[in-house]
Amino acid sequence: xxxxLTTALNGPLLxxxxxxxxxxxxxxxxxxxxxLEYSSPFYASVDLRNSGFKLAPVDTNLxxxxxxNLNPAFLPLxxxxxxxxxxxxxxxxxxxxxxxxxxxxxxxxxRNVASLVNILRQAGLEVRIGSxxxxxxxxxxxxxxxxxxxxxEPLQRRGNRLVLDGFDSCAVLLNxxxxxxxxxxxxxxxxxxxxxxxxxxxxxxxxxxxxxYNRVAEDFAQLLGxxxxxxxxxxxxxxxxxxxxxxGEDCLATKVDQLLAKIKLKYQQYGVEQExxxxxxxxxxxxxxxxxxxxxxxxxxxxxxxxxxxMAVVKEGxxxxxxxxxxxxxxxxxxxxxxxxxxxxxxxxxxxxxxxxVHTSRAVDENLNAPGMHFVxxxxxxxxxxxDCAGAPDALPNRFYAYGVVARLALLAAAxxxxxxxxxxxx
Amino acid sequence: xxxxLTTALNGPLLxxxxxxxxxxxxxxxxxxxxxLEYSSPFYASVDLRNSGFKLAPVDTNLxxxxxxNLNPAFLPLxxxxxxxxxxxxxxxxxxxxxxxxxxxxxxxxxRNVASLVNILRQAGLEVRIGSxxxxxxxxxxxxxxxxxxxxxEPLQRRGNRLVLDGFDSCAVLLNxxxxxxxxxxxxxxxxxxxxxxxxxxxxxxxxxxxxxYNRVAEDFAQLLGxxxxxxxxxxxxxxxxxxxxxxGEDCLATKVDQLLAKIKLKYQQYGVEQExxxxxxxxxxxxxxxxxxxxxxxxxxxxxxxxxxxMAVVKEGxxxxxxxxxxxxxxxxxxxxxxxxxxxxxxxxxxxxxxxxVHTSRAVDENLNAPGMHFVxxxxxxxxxxxDCAGAPDALPNRFYAYGVVARLALLAAAxxxxxxxxxxxx
Numbered sequence: 001x002x003x004x005l006t007t008a009l010n011g012p013l014l015x016x017x018x019x020x021x022x023x024x025x026x027x028x029x030x031x032x033x034x035x036l037e038y039s040s041p042f043y044a045s046v047d048l049r050n051s052g053f054k055l056a057p058v059d060t061n062l063x064x065x066x067x068x069n070l071n072p073a074f075l076p077l078x079x080x081x082x083x084x085x086x087x088x089x090x091x092x093x094x095x096x097x098x099x100x101x102x103x104x105x106x107x108x109x110x111r112n113v114a115s116l117v118n119i120l121r122q123a124g125l126e127v128r129i130g131s132x133x134x135x136x137x138x139x140x141x142x143x144x145x146x147x148x149x150x151x152x153e154p155l156q157r158r159g160n161r162l163v164l165d166g167f168d169s170c171a172v173l174l175n176x177x178x179x180x181x182x183x184x185x186x187x188x189x190x191x192x193x194x195x196x197x198x199x200x201x202x203x204x205x206x207x208x209x210x211x212x213y214n215r216v217a218e219d220f221a222q223l224l225g226x227x228x229x230x231x232x233x234x235x236x237x238x239x240x241x242x243x244x245x246x247x248g249e250d251c252l253a254t255k256v257d258q259l260l261a262k263i264k265l266k267y268q269q270y271g272v273e274q275e276x277x278x279x280x281x282x283x284x285x286x287x288x289x290x291x292x293x294x295x296x297x298x299x300x301x302x303x304x305x306x307x308x309x310x311m312a313v314v315k316e317g318x319x320x321x322x323x324x325x326x327x328x329x330x331x332x333x334x335x336x337x338x339x340x341x342x343x344x345x346x347x348x349x350x351x352x353x354x355x356x357x358v359h360t361s362r363a364v365d366e367n368l369n370a371p372g373m374h375f376v377x378x379x380x381x382x383x384x385x386x387x388d389c390a391g392a393p394d395a396l397p398n399r400f401y402a403y404g405v406v407a408r409l410a411l412l413a414a415a416x417x418x419x420x421x422x423x424x425x426x427x
Numbered sequence: 428x429x430x431x432l433t434t435a436l437n438g439p440l441l442x443x444x445x446x447x448x449x450x451x452x453x454x455x456x457x458x459x460x461x462x463l464e465y466s467s468p469f470y471a472s473v474d475l476r477n478s479g480f481k482l483a484p485v486d487t488n489l490x491x492x493x494x495x496n497l498n499p500a501f502l503p504l505x506x507x508x509x510x511x512x513x514x515x516x517x518x519x520x521x522x523x524x525x526x527x528x529x530x531x532x533x534x535x536x537x538r539n540v541a542s543l544v545n546i547l548r549q550a551g552l553e554v555r556i557g558s559x560x561x562x563x564x565x566x567x568x569x570x571x572x573x574x575x576x577x578x579x580e581p582l583q584r585r586g587n588r589l590v591l592d593g594f595d596s597c598a599v600l601l602n603x604x605x606x607x608x609x610x611x612x613x614x615x616x617x618x619x620x621x622x623x624x625x626x627x628x629x630x631x632x633x634x635x636x637x638x639x640y641n642r643v644a645e646d647f648a649q650l651l652g653x654x655x656x657x658x659x660x661x662x663x664x665x666x667x668x669x670x671x672x673x674x675g676e677d678c679l680a681t682k683v684d685q686l687l688a689k690i691k692l693k694y695q696q697y698g699v700e701q702e703x704x705x706x707x708x709x710x711x712x713x714x715x716x717x718x719x720x721x722x723x724x725x726x727x728x729x730x731x732x733x734x735x736x737x738m739a740v741v742k743e744g745x746x747x748x749x750x751x752x753x754x755x756x757x758x759x760x761x762x763x764x765x766x767x768x769x770x771x772x773x774x775x776x777x778x779x780x781x782x783x784x785v786h787t788s789r790a791v792d793e794n795l796n797a798p799g800m801h802f803v804x805x806x807x808x809x810x811x812x813x814x815d816c817a818g819a820p821d822a823l824p825n826r827f828y829a830y831g832v833v834a835r836l837a838l839l840a841a842a843x844x845x846x847x848x849x850x851x852x853x854x
Contacts (some may be wrong), residue, residue, distance in 0.1 A: 024551055025521055025522075025551055025552055025553045026521070027551065028510070028550065028551020028552070029519075029520075029521040029551065031551075032513070032514055032518045032519075032551075033518065033519070035514070036518055073500070074503075076501075076503075076504050077503050077504060077507060080504060080507055080508065080777055081507065083455075083777070084511060086459070087459055087462070091459045091460065091463055092456075092459075092460070093456075094452055094453070094456040095452070123455065124451055124452055124454065124455020124456065124458075124459075125452055125455070126452040350507050350510070
């Protein structure tokens, strides 16, 4: 179904995977106790990087946009997990209003919406799609692929409810990451909004996520008796940066230097011969805009106008003033000589599938989720839930088990992050 | 993968399936609210009969013994559902002790145990198998198929805990239906016992199950606006029967007559031309022993010695003194001219697969789960959770959706039955 993957695995990662397989009952028990304490997000996707010596999450998306890329054979898993998620978050719901991104011309994104809606319908919900886009002023049918259509309808606000013509739902599911801020029409709704508004990029910060991940990775590494760095990329933040006015560059350069030095020590400890690098990206943002690969402090001091412009603005014109500087993790997975990055999909706290983002024109130290970049999604051949404990660590299901574990660590960090940043908890 | 099935569907069943597909969001919503009130059994299988005009459960097994017959492609679904079941019933559990039936020479049953243990291990539990059988006095490895083995170990009682050598589990999972009564070694355990002891045939009565099913079917039929008889077989009971002493036969004959008359009226109402029949079986029992097909009261008055012997005793020598007389439902499904009966498997409240019991030498009005009968399991091609609402009601996934719905109705009845008969609730 899916070609076998060539992965360049050697050294610690094999040991790490072996350790995960050996500790599987402990790991699952540990996750169970964590999920007694924290509520899983409704859904999420996690981008992983597998460097051969390290397997780590680099981005956790709470509004996943690639359900169409999953192996169709996993659909029953998605449906079952969606049923669980609905039971936990909105058991009384019968109708669900999905609010997608405003990309009404991005056919790939619309296919994602169609796949997501299909999963939710199979889980037994009446689902309709309400668009925030000003382009959608009347019900609009768009063909997503060979004869398959989705219907986008204009959202209406009625009192404190979001409705469509003839459709009043018990809950609202966002597949829109609110990069442009929370529109007024979404404020103070009496319906349950999933995920909560503070999961959107108007509020969320990558650094809060990775700060929660630090604690998760520490606990988990202790459970396995391993160095948490093998699962956890270092990071630092700089606030108050203005790329246009060139203020805050010193902070950035200093932090880059510090981080590169820390990584270098670890590389020496593990005998890694590659050159350390860091990724500088907007602390609030998505879609791989405002992202730079940096190998020395000089790289951030000598930005030209074009680079500064690129960094200064992410999706929907959001200005970047806070950045996260994250340890770069080489991707050593490749498919037919093209670099590949695994993306893991979860609903509730279940891994329901994943795919590889495969780029033919990118290097092993570059971000693979960049705007305008074409990537080939390659659906995983098997779900991530079924390790073959008797098999070798690099047997395909076992590789995927490790991916599923690390993705769930990131999911748990997201759960903690959302709980800690819940405005209702603060009040 | 699996041949398409020839089913003789016509009349009301098509209408029934259409109605289920049309009401899917209502049905799933209804199930969600039911599961807020009742706790699903850990696992169950339900035997269905599909007569073309009626689709009904005829037996609900709380210790399912055919996990090996499921389509291996459904394994991830089973694992995910098992994770949910474990989270709900024993989230703190790390180790699980499985107690199988004593059939240590039935290779098919042992394959079931191996499949079940595999699912539980994939769900992240340490699992070992403790046998009640007096044959197992030391750890015994048995080959179940081509190079695959299972290890049966002798159970030990230590204070109020059941243990194996070097293995003390947080919970005990019974795959033994306790037909022979609850052995002393299982009494007053401090470990969680799943399912609870009163789910065994030492306590359970089919009539209590179908009495709970009456209420479930009535509610559900109201939701769909249909006649509940289309989902629900009539039944009656007789207590204090002694087949050897020939006491209680009058009660049986009278009830058989009454039931046949009621069925006849329904057959007239729906224009069904078959001859009504009833099944007489032990109210407490399993494995299809002590079962008779009856078409007139005379059939139960003129039992010869052999028939009386057959009815008098079920598994493990349990004496039959109470019987249930259940409306017989013709099976009109056939595969290559052999009659077929669907069996649906569930873990927690999720349908995780199913198979057909196919008999080449049985008639459409006979019980297909009889001792010594060879049946061919035919794994379902698709899980029961994914209807194609745009497709025809007799499209394969849609047939299976209806099966999954009716099986879940029986599961809900089992949940109610277990709650109502919980000795702790009475006290």
